[in-house]
Amino acid sequence: MKDFTKGLKSGVPIGLGYLSVSFTFGILAVSYGFEWWQAVLISMTTLTSAGQLAGINIMLNPCQYIQMLVSQLTINIRYSFMSLSLSQKVTREFSGLKRWLLGFFMTDEIFAVAANEDAVTTKFFAGLTVFPYLGWTLGTFLGAVLxxxxxxxxxxALCLAIYGMFIAIVAPKAKESKSMLLVVAVAVTLSCLFYYAPVLNAVSSGIAISVCAILAAVFGALLFPVKEGCNDD
Amino acid sequence: MIDKDFWIYLLIIAGSTYLIRAVPFAAVQKKITNRFVRSFLYYIPYTVLSAMTFPTALYATGSVVAASVGLLVAVLFAIKSKSLTLVAAMSCLTVFVCEQLINIL
Structure with a gap:
């Protein structure tokens, strides 16, 4: 139970952050012509920011199923890497069905908080997911309705909340380690190139994010490999 | 929005997002020993968040100047404290104040 409570507490700031971010999603979805329950249902079954945003844009057109699939796969491929990364950190009892159930909740922030732990138990991870899930659902509902x-x-002003949260995850790591700082700088530089440079800026943002993140991580893995025998620096 | 279309779309978006998360999580039960792969997995979450934030966040609010100041404040607070909520709240507050100032000037 101690682990579960610890997880619950760690999830509070994520939940609060999600409340404001999904609020924006709710507003946007309704302004696109979706019913409030459709927006809430999308949030409850998908639980992702960038993917849902791209998703409702595609849903405005009829029958673009392949486009939907491709956009979701490219935007969300990062979750596979996160799942893979966390699969290395969970305790032995965290296996089988538990992974199939709790894998659903692998968001950027839940991953980042879990990855900061030395070892992740099922109970801690389960607790960690509660407030983010409630916040994401409730925020969508509130945004859609009011x-x-x-x-x-x-x-x-609320639109910056999610990015503030991202920075709060990355900046302390970049301060601790020079190699992380360089790797992050490479990711940002590449991302700016994809945003501003002609030709490159024609690439859709979902694909661009995945490409930048993968290239920067490969750069880091080649130049600053982590020490053998430990998961963290 | 056609009703039938909505349910098909929902199935695709929810199903693909779930599988892309759960399959690698459930399938890889062993420790990865390859040093390159381990290093790659160590860096990837941070490179994703960085690439998602810059430069997109500069254009997330009503004013690029306000957003820039808000992000700068976020970095400063993030270095001092690890509270996600505090950092997010301060960046929002900064944007709000900046945009009010810009409107007055």
Missing amino acids: GSILPESVMS
Whole structure:
């Protein structure tokens, strides 16, 4: 139980962050013409930010099933790497069906918090997922139902919440280790190239993110391999 | 939005997202010993988040200037404290204040 409670607590800030991010998703979905329950259902079954955003854009057109599949696979391929990464950190009892069930909750932030642990037990991971899932669902609902009430200035500011959270995960690591700082710098530089450079900026953002992340991680793995026998630096 | 279309789309988006997460998690039960792969897996979460944040976040709010200041504040707070909530809240607050100032000026 101690592990579960510890996980619950670690999930609170993620849950709060998700509340504001999914709020924006709820507003957007309704403004696109979706019913509130459709927005909530998408959030409850998918639990991802970038993928859902791209998803509702595609859903506006009829029958683009292949496009939907390709966009989701490219945007979400990072989850495979995260799952693979975390599969190396979980304790021995965290196996079989538990992985099939809890794998559903592998988001960027849940992964990042779990990856900061020395060893991840089933109970800790299960606890960790509770508030993020509630926050993501509730936020979508609130955004869809009462998003239009909030003034534009507040909405605009809330849009930065998710990125603030990303920075809070990356910056401390980059401060601790020079190699991580360099690897992150490579990722950002590549990402800027894909955003601004002609030709490259024609690549869809989902694919661009995966390509930048993979190249930068390969750069890091080649130049600054982690020490043998430990998972962390 | 056609109703039948919605359910098919939902199945694709939810199903593909689930499988891409769960299959590698459930399939790889052994420790990976290859040093390159281990290093790659160590770096990947951070490179993903970095690539998702820059430069997209600069254009996430109503003003590039406000967003830039907000992100800078996020970095400064993130270096000092590891609380995700505090960092996210401070960056939002900064954007809000900046945008009000820009409107006044």
